[in-house]
Amino acid sequence: MTSVSTLQPGSVHTRAEICAVFGGSSQGGICPSVETKRVMLFSDPKVAKKNGYHHDGWLAEEDALGPIFEYTGAGRSGDQGFVGQGGPTGNKAVLIHAQQGRTLEVFVREGTAPNSEAATHRYLGTFAVDEDQPYVPRQGAGADGKMRTAIVFRLRPIDAVEKTARDAIVPASDTFATEVPRAVTSDMLQTAVNSGEFFAAPDIRRQHNSEALRAAAQGKLVPMRASNVTEFKRAAAVATTVRREKAILIEEYVNHLESNGHIVNCLQITIKGKTSILRTDFFDSTENVLYEAQGASDRDSIRLALARLLDYRRYSADIANQDGLPESTILLPSHPEDTDLLKLLEHHEVSLIYRSHEGFIKAV
Numbered sequence: 356m357t358s359v360s361t362l363q364p365g366s367v368h369t370r371a372e373i374c375a376v377f378g379g380s381s382q383g384g385i386c387p388s389v390e391t392k393r394v395m396l397f398s399d400p401k402v403a404k405k406n407g408y409h410h411d412g413w414l415a416e417e418d419a420l421g422p423i424f425e426y427t428g429a430g431r432s433g434d435q436g437f438v439g440q441g442g443p444t445g446n447k448a449v450l451i452h453a454q455q456g457r458t459l460e461v462f463v464r465e466g467t468a469p470n471s472e473a474a475t476h477r478y479l480g481t482f483a484v485d486e487d488q489p490y491v492p493r494q495g496a497g498a499d500g501k502m503r504t505a506i507v508f509r510l511r512p513i514d515a516v517e518k519t520a521r522d523a524i525v526p527a528s529d530t531f532a533t534e535v536p537r538a539v540t541s542d543m544l545q546t547a548v549n550s551g552e553f554f555a556a557p558d559i560r561r562q563h564n565s566e567a568l569r570a571a572a573q574g575k576l577v578p579m580r581a582s583n584v585t586e587f588k589r590a591a592a593v594a595t596t597v598r599r600e601k602a603i604l605i606e607e608y609v610n611h612l613e614s615n616g617h618i619v620n621c622l623q624i625t626i627k628g629k630t631s632i633l634r635t636d637f638f639d640s641t642e643n644v645l646y647e648a649q650g651a652s653d654r655d656s657i658r659l660a661l662a663r664l665l666d667y668r669r670y671s672a673d674i675a676n677q678d679g680l681p682e683s684t685i686l687l688p689s690h691p692e693d694t695d696l697l698k699l700l701e702h703h704e705v706s707l708i709y710r711s712h713e714g715f716i717k718a719v
Contacts, residue, residue, distance in 0.1 A: 362376050362377075362478055363478070364478055364479060364480040364515055364516050364517040365477065365478065365517040366477070366478050367465045367466075367475050367476065367477050367478075368462075368475065368476060368478065369468050369471075369473045369474065369475055369476075370382075370473070370474065370476065371473070373395065373462065373476065373478075376391075377390075377391050377393050377395055377460060378390035378391045378393070379391075379393070379394075379395050383397075383429075383445075384396065384397045384398070384408075384429060385397075385428070385429050385445045385446070385448060385449060387448045387457070388457075392455075392456050392457045392458070393457055393458050393459070393460050394448050394449060394452050394457050394458070394459050394460070395460050395462065396426055396449070396459055396460065396461045396462065396482075396510075397462050397463075397464070397476060398411040398412075398426060398461070398462070398463050398464065399463075399464035400412070400463070400464065400522075401464065403427070405498065406431050406498050407427075407430075407431045407432060407495070407496065407497035407498040407499075407503070407505070408427040408431075408505070409427065409493070409495045409496075409505070410425045410426075410427045410493055410495075410505070410507045410524070411425060411426055411427055411524075412424065412425060412522050412523055412524035412630075413425075413518060413522055413523045413524065413630075414523075414524060414630045414631055415523060415524070415526060415629070415630045415631075416629060416630060416631050420485075420511065421511065421512070422511075422512065422518060423485065423509050423510065423511060424461060424479070424482060424509075424510040424511075424512075424522075425507050425508065425509060425510070425524065426449075426461065426507070426508045426510055427493075427505050427506070427507055427508075428445070428446040428449065428490070428505060428506035428507070428508060429445035429446050430445075430446075430497075430505070430506075431497060431498035431499075432497035432498045432499040432501065432503065433497060433499075433501075433503050434503050434504045434505075435503070435504065435505050435506045436506070437450060437506075446506055449484065449508055450484065450489060450490065450508075452483070452484065453483060453484070458481050458482070458483065458513070459481065459482040459483060459484070459510060460478070460480075460481055460482075461478075461479040461480065461482055461510065461516075462476035462477065462478055462479065463476065463477050463479060463522055464476055464477075465477040477517070478517070479516050479517050479518075479522070480512060480514055480515060480516030480517060481512070481513050481514045481516070482510040482511060482512055482513060482516070483510065483511055483513050484508055484509065484510060484511070485509040485510070485511050486511075488509055489508065489509060490506050490507060490508045490509060491507050491509065491632075491634060492504045492505070492506065492507070492634065493505050493507045493623070493632060493634075494533070494535035494536070494623050504535070504536065523630070524630040525630070526627075526628050526629055526630050527625045527626060527627055527628065527629055527630070527632075528627065529625070529627050530624075530625065530626050530627040530670060531624075531625055531670075531673070532622050532623070532624045532625075532667075532670050532671045532673070532674055533622065533623045533624075533625075533674075534620050534621070534622060534623075534638060534640060534674055535620060535621050535622070535623045535634075536620055536621070537609075537619060537620050537621040537637055596650070597649075597650035597651050597656075598650055599650070600650035600651070600688050601648050601649060601650030601688075602650075604648055604650065604686060604687075604688050604710065605636060605637060605648050605686070607710070608646075608648075608686055608708075608710075608715060609637060611714075611715060612639055612641075616641070617639050617640075617641040617642065618639075618640040618641050619637055619638070619639055619640065620637070620638050620640050621634055621635050621636070621637055621638055622634070622635045622638050622645065622667065622671060622674070624667060624670045624671070626670070633666070633667065633670075635647065635667050636648045636686075638681070642682070643674075643678065643679075643681045643682060644681055644682045644683075644684055645664060645667060645668060645671060645681040645682065645683050645684070646684050646685075646686050647660040647661075647663050647664045647667075647683075647684075647685055647686070648660070648685075648686040648687075649685065649686070649687055649688075650688060651687075651688070652687045652688060652689045652690065652691045652692070652709065653691075653693075654691075654693050654696060656687075657685060657687070657691060657693075657696050657699075657700075657707075658696075658699075660685045661685065661699070661700065661703060661705060664683040664684075664685065664705055665683075665703065665705075667683075668680055668681065668683050682706065683703075683704070683705045683706065684705065684706040684707065684708055685700065685705060685706070685707045685708070686708050686709075687707065687708070687709040687710070688709070688710050689709055689710065689711070690709045690711070690716075690718060691707075691709075697718060697719050700719045701719055705719070706719050707719040
């Protein structure tokens with residue numbers, strides 16, 4: 356019988372041994388455990404692509420909060436979601452693990468046990484979904500060979516983990532932008548709007564006790580003053596409102612475009628030598644317009660949207676069936692009070708559309 360002390364990052368175990376320690380099912384890739392308040396995630400690189408899972412592994416690029424392990428959600432063929440196929444006991448269990456008081460335990464297929472056909476799995480450690488961006492939608496072939504949108508979870512280590520090159524995602528061999536459907540993106544946004552499952556935006560979180568945030572990313576505990584606790588709650592509430600506003604704003608404007616006969620998709624951008632994949636808010640294929648939305652109209656939000664558009668735009672010159680660089684437009688919930696920003700957008704040849712009582716108005 357395997358003991359808890361032997362499940363250290365880098366140790367190798369059979370599913371039976373893992374179940375004896377953490378509980379959960381001996382089958383499947385996402386296995387919630389009622390007994391130990393954990394969700395086990397199993398990845399098998401050797402059969403991943405054949406089964407429609409293209410995105411498991413460590414990203415080479417780290418951000419201010421550290422490394423990210425990407426893990427593809429449940430569902431071998433067809434668009435993945437949080438209900439139905441890969442439903443509440445699968446993808447949704449990963450998404451809301453923190454709200455349910457669970458941790459994520461990640462394992463990678465290693466081989467077989469000695470003198471046995473039982474598969475073995477290497478334990479990477481304990482993780483949590485990224486608070487800013489818990490998942491991203493990615494376009495790729497499913498097990499049936501048909502293109503579909505998969506849910507790719509972004510996992511952060513919350514304790515000591517094994518991080519080696521053999522578990523890293525292979526960098527892209529070329530740079531290109533691909534137009535992909537946004538239908539599941541819309542479904543994901545609406546799911547979040549209805550359930551309230553939102554996470555604090557990074558620019559808002561960084562304004563409140565960065566020491567505690569960095570410590571949390573490293574699995575450390577930092578005492579918080581009562582005033583800081585209040586500030587975090589306030590920041591989380593503001594971030595939730597902003598994220599919900601953005602989701603609703605996108606859906607309203609996309610519905611406006613589609614009601615006028617426009618075809619609306621997204622751009623998925625792969626960059627040579629990078630493992631991260633960029634995905635835009637939405638793209639008007641009919642008019643060749645690239646959009647970045649924000650849930651607030653303040654200066655920082657607009658500057659962030661501008662930076663993202665400039666980054667996306669330079670990779671978008673060779674989109675199939677389009678003529679040259681797309682027009683770039685920022686979508687806001689209201690007219691910005693700081694009109695100096697309009698000059699900034701004009702300088703970079705970026706348009707601005709905002710919502711008003713009369714509908715959507717183009718300001719630049």
